[in-house]
Amino acid sequence: MSFNNISKMLTPDFLEIQRISFLRFLESGIIQEIKRRNPLQNSTKEYEIFFYPESYQLEIPEISAKDAIVQGKSYASRLFLPVQLINHRTGSVRFQWIILGTFPLMTKRGHFIINGCPRVIINQLIRSPGVYFLKRFDSQQKEIFYADFICERGAWLRIEMDSEERIWARLKRTPKIPVLILLQSFGISLEKIFSSSTDPEILANSLLPYRKKKSKLKKSKPKVLVKKRNIQNPLMLIKRHPFSQQSALKLLAALIQLRTQKEIVLNAELGKKFLMKKFGNSRSYDLGVIGRIRLNQKLGGNIPLSYRQLTGDDISHAVNYLMLVATGVYSVDDIDHLQNRRVRTSAELLQTQLGVGLLRLEKMFRDRSTFLFQTFHENHAISKDIRSLMSTKPVNGAFKEFFGSSPLSQFLDQTNPLAELTHKRRLSSLGPGGVSRETAGMAVRGIHPSHYGRICPIETPEGQNAGLVNSLTVYSTIDKNGFIQTPFYSLSEGQIQHEKNLTYLSSQDELLKTIVPGDIYFNSLGFVEDEKLPSRKNQEFAREKRSKLDYIAVSPLQMISVATSLIPFLEHDDANRALMGSNMQRQAVPTIKAERPRIGTGLESKVVVDVGHVVQARWSGYVSSVTSNKIIIESFVHKTDYFYSTPSITISESESSTKTFSTSFLSKLEKSPNVFKKINYHLENYQPSNQSTCFVQKPIIKEGDWIEAGDIIADGSSSQAGELALGHNILVAYMPWQGFNFEDAILISERLVREDLYTSIHIEKYEVEIRETKFGLEKITSKIPEVGKKELKNLDSHGIVNIGTWIKGGDILVGKVTPIRKKPLSAHERLLYDIVGKVNPTVRDSSLRVPKGTQARILDLQITYSEEKNPMKVKILVAQRRRIQVGDKMAGRHGNKGIISKILPVQDMPYLPNGTPMDIVLNPLGVPSRMNVGQVYECLLGLAGRYLNENYRVIPFDELFGSQTSRSLTYSKLYESRLKTGEDWLFNPNCPGKVKLFDGRTGECFDQPITVGEAYILKLVHLVDDKIHARSTGPYSFVTQQPLRGRSKHGGQRLGEMEVWAVEGFGASYILQELLTVKSDDVKGRHKIMYSILTGKHMSMGTPECFKVLVKELQSLCLDVGVYAIDHFGKRQLRDSLDL
Template identity: 35%
Template structure:
């Protein structure tokens, strides 16, 4: 099963290509935007601005710090541009080139969890399901009962072209939904000048020899073109004349040997073209160009060349018309063409093939396209959406660049002068801040997070609207099998428009959703299941027969049943195993993550399953989570892939564990994971009661202990709604189905008092309460603990700034932040006059504007923050910051010391001391100290009868911790060579190690 966040993370990585060398980047994402826009040159070709490459800087803060500070987690984008100044005499030569790194604004960066931190809040970009570029065929019924057929070519960028039939069997073209005109006029404008050229393109021309016995077969057919006497230029018969015996005799007498005709009675393409030519006033390319130009531009063309360039620009100019790789891929698939995918403009062959398909529909040989088929709809992931936004930003920037190129003087201009990065920043910020697809992250629990990131929406810019979307587009389609979940969708107006990606589904490079299937091999009239898994798109799947994953197989993988239930398109036939091409990979592959977490889902009613899968996402993380007794096996996958449970990044041993961090010692540590440079320790920080977007709490609990060995990928800490590395949304409670004095009538329930007493379903919610202090017209507001007409008891929890202290217990009505605001000039009441008379003018100047706890709130203050425009750090904050950084430094220092000591132990273990010598006399007290102390004496040492030994024992008791350690058998080991032995601050000797 792929990573459940791969849809988001892989797409963003392809967009940025951050870890790819600058000269090895593929032409996708950000790279493709720059390559398509540059090089630029001004109107006189004095300057040429070329793109070299781009690179990304480092983020200013970590994602956690960005949430804390309320800023965007982003990286600076810098682009290397080269400005060439051309030679005045020869514009193809450069007299000067200026290379410069230009700042293009900041790009929000995706976090490890697949979210974006925008202004301190985590947001998710939802993938969009919309109609794919390409050609679509449809049919309608006219009020008189005639079937009308339509083909529409939809590009990625450029003009839409419609081809349609009418009740008289004529073909018309409509460009950009403007006026319609005969198709033959468009074909003539595109180069098919004569009738013969047009008929030949459709393969409708038949040739008959006049002396041939089969000449009678041409009677009733129509002449393709005028038949002219080559000598005199006399026209015998005009094109379009019906062939009969008289025509044949006349032509024989004139010495004509053969004629070319089209059958307007039996050949549908000839019939449609002949009918259309009857409505076409033009007879050659020049006339057609002129009229098409008039229809589209509402005016006569200045000359023929202008009209021709205009038509070519509509269809064949890469700058104006772009089918996209997806559109070209779909046209190639539909018409079996061999046009390279990189060639993203229309070709003449494309237009002819579309018209031929339309003719086949009129014949009744082809049907209309199913717009709800997933072969006709594709997913726009985060990478493609950001690519489009950058294209918009750069196209807006082009106008500024051209203006500055034409205005600036040659000597002073640089690439930096031409670029205005604010345009890019504005477009990107608008997209992340206001787009319908940029949504406030659902962080109620890990399942809600992962579901939000795997959501596929048909709404949004360029998509459907709730009002216009009918029943068909909302309904479950057979191509959703293994791609989109048929169960999980919202109730209400968005039903069917918002879906969830199926468990095993992936999105391919063209944006089409693919589902995995096991390939079956056929040997001696039997089918064998192989281990090879192939991903199929909806179009590919239509061509194969697929069996269920639970079809009976023997140990060799052979399908054992005589017949198996299979699937092809929307049918479920029972077929011979030999006819089957693929098998499903798992029974749950049709479901989304949330639906697949429901045990025995197959027994549930579909509507109740929909409600259940949606309600799982509303479960709040409990204080004491419990794994379910009955699960589906996906619980650990969801906990890991949601990044709620923390996994070890390396193999190693747990060095230390506390509530805030886990330290792992490993033999191989990548530089980016190492605690400090040149160490083999990895630090895993843990979250402690952090607030989420939905005010639930994220809290990590370690699952490991010191000296425990862990493997890379093993769960080392539980997160919210996790227990033992598995998703734990609720509790295993005993439920009795019985009436109880009417208290549980209908949907009411009775719960045990123990639930409340034992915190079975208790959860912690973290509310953030804000208060702004403004500079008003009447004067500045002020934070203070001295609030008029408020007792000292009510303000005893406030500090000198008027902010409640951390750790204080609060209930509704308690003052959280003390604030006073200046009063307006009003007539004082008698009481105020008295107060002013007693206390002076100040008593009436301010009024209480404090923030109090809302009704129903009861809890503990866990943190307070004060933000100021001009940062003034109070002594209290400074002290807190110093203590915090001292603590951080101490932890790192202790880790380094411990590591140094352990390395010294490893280095010196087993070496024997040369004895302890008296410092003053140089006399050796004990020659083989190592024999007596490290290996013979227990700890603590008993009093010895030898005075010298007692002295040594006392000296060892006085050694500091840096000077000796106990080994694994509780024996003292010296660490430092030539260590002075002290007793009562008197040096009694020196320990020398060899």
């Protein structure tokens, strides 16, 4: 039974979420946000500007997305908007189009290009607007029930019932307000409040004045009832509960003045303004459509969806519901359930930022209009140009802030196609309006039953962000309200209804449905054969009769993310190791020779196609030309089609190639609605990614081929034959080897280095720009002071390195000089300069040089010239080839990672009975304790596939086909390979999967059979060239006088407590003393030790600064601590610690 029989639906476009979201922003988000600020009025309200957002227009971008990256600009479009300026004093009206701002555009691949850098907007997972009923425990461990009103914009409101069953309303920076006073202030009478109450007795406890209970005399006065600035709390003075709305508003006004005013004024109008400002103004408080829907659903209200402010009825219903929760009729809400969490997509985040820009524009309009409209009035005419009142700076600035500083706008991870795809499908609970990683508890981070089919339980970062940053599953989508949905097939009497459309359910929709997972076996007619099946209903798991089942998941892959679904035999791996495998696939470096995995899961081609790293034919046609830069396909194109030529695809008229077709065919073609066009597909070669990996597109077709629309015609740097290729299939042996693979170290064969299997190309960018200094303008030149001709040999006449030059560390890339102050010379210095012919320098060398340890070739130059044809800015692309070496990190897909410890000659590697040497030797102890047995299945099935010349696509959770399916498949294929090849060692019934290996050094057989197979191994981006670092002397921090930290600053390595223990264990006392003194912050000691080294005298250590700080801190605690010296007479003398 094949995977296609399990799920007849195709997996959705993985980047559809980003594109649909941005389309929603263009179609409705912009219009909604502008309408919200419509119209703009000046302070006197004599003039107003009215927008017509439905008629806005976006112009075609000035440059393409590809050119924006090359030129370091943003891929954006200006938004034109019709506006109307109305003078209410004279009745004059003026209509004009204005530019509102420059809006960043999303590329076809789902990211933005800002200042030449691809960036992505992360989807944010936040609490959904609405009302939530929860409980907490006070200091005496008593339950306190409360309700939170959460809105899209505005202040949160909390309704809380204390331990004495009194109900309060809480707001930020406001004292507690009795809930009855708040309800009466909204205009609801006491009679109506009590008549509609579910428990009038509890509500009566909130009547003023509060009744004192003998057993709780100490607590009869609430915490809020305290004196503030010698003002008597108004609640303490009340002898009778207010009955009218005016009295309640006065009391409300008095309460809100407690913390801000020196004198309380009982003013009902003040209370009314407070309510309008907090809950009644659409600009300051907005529940949102979702918030209003959820309030109506939860509280049983029928308030129109168009009214999105909080009403007295909402609060009244919430108080009644809260009392039922407190009495146990209803349960508290689960805030971690996905029905209570929604996704803020890029559309919503951009819309919010547009609102920020429009708010600033409104303020700017009011400030400008004060002066400008006075001038208009004097001239008795409205300005000829409304644009003088408007500016693009507020909106442009808001977008610039968001993309530059928001934690939800991130530098796109382009290490490989999977990294890019995963980054665009990421969900983050962090950021503005989200949770904080410091305060987030286990409940927020944990896996919830409602995550099934929506959020992957496996893929999440390790460390502080664990559980706070997640990935969407393979089939999940996001609806227009931001709730995550997943598809199901409906079940009728145990039969799967494949013919019916898929049903997409949110976590709230599926609460009362009985659902079974996708790894259930069913026959060819779609009937589930088992009578009772494991099912899920209302977050509970049980076995249910098949006749009572409602839905079945569409695939076993439904519950996991894209990266996790690429791990074969996933069900045999521990979840922690599967997590590492998912994350490390995103860190794989593209190699020069890409190779697809022999054992895959079937989604490899989908990943590279959706992410856009491969080139697909848009129309069917005949391949007329193939080069490394361009593919030309002559295609039939509909005459009425409108084509917009992009840098990757251009269209031209076909000429000679039509002769290859017969006359009869061409005569039919003339009558058809199609025309014959020559389609040029431009390929990208050696383009740098954000992570400095190399992006290349390679043709996989040849001239004369016929191509259908949608066929892949060119591979990317991480794909082979249209499938994702992150590593290589190599022979693996699980055995110890002379201790070189101890503790996850890896032993590899020299073949991997010699044949460039793991060689990768890395492209670095170097930029230099001349600046104006106070002594003059810098200059790019080949005339550099005190630099020999040998160092200048690679530079042209302008002082810029030539393309194709091989460079090493310290070589000059761009010669540059900076003007300096002329040094004043004394008489004897001038004489000396004249004798030796030396000139007093007026410039210093500030050339751009190659970093130490780098060996590379100049790939490309981008030079910006001034009007005088002098180079002003130079951008250099340097390509570096990195072979695999000791210290590099390698990993499999099952979380089995390690560092290369030794590269062994091929002849010394263990070899198979047929003489084939191993490529890599792993430690067998890395399997049992880590419980990632999937790697063993993969390597054994890979060995069979190697000798049968077969590739396999194995879906996870294959137990639906029968018990021990993975083992049966692996052993049967090994046995088949033995029969077909005649190699008996491939399958030994006594120890299946194990082989007698021979030592390459001695030729002798090892004592025990060894597990041998072919595994897919990746080279990760953690390369030793970027990590290894040494420092003898270097820069020190100006304040602490301690060595700087980090490789980029040429810093030192701090030794922690455990490292010092190791040094102590060896008794290295001098090293320990140096760690605290001359290697750290003993400034005087540095000079002394240099003198001692030069003169050969004994080295004496000084006193570290940390000791002096310790003495001063003890003295600050009033402890008489001092440093004393014994003089010649045996007396103690106090020494100043600063002089030590």
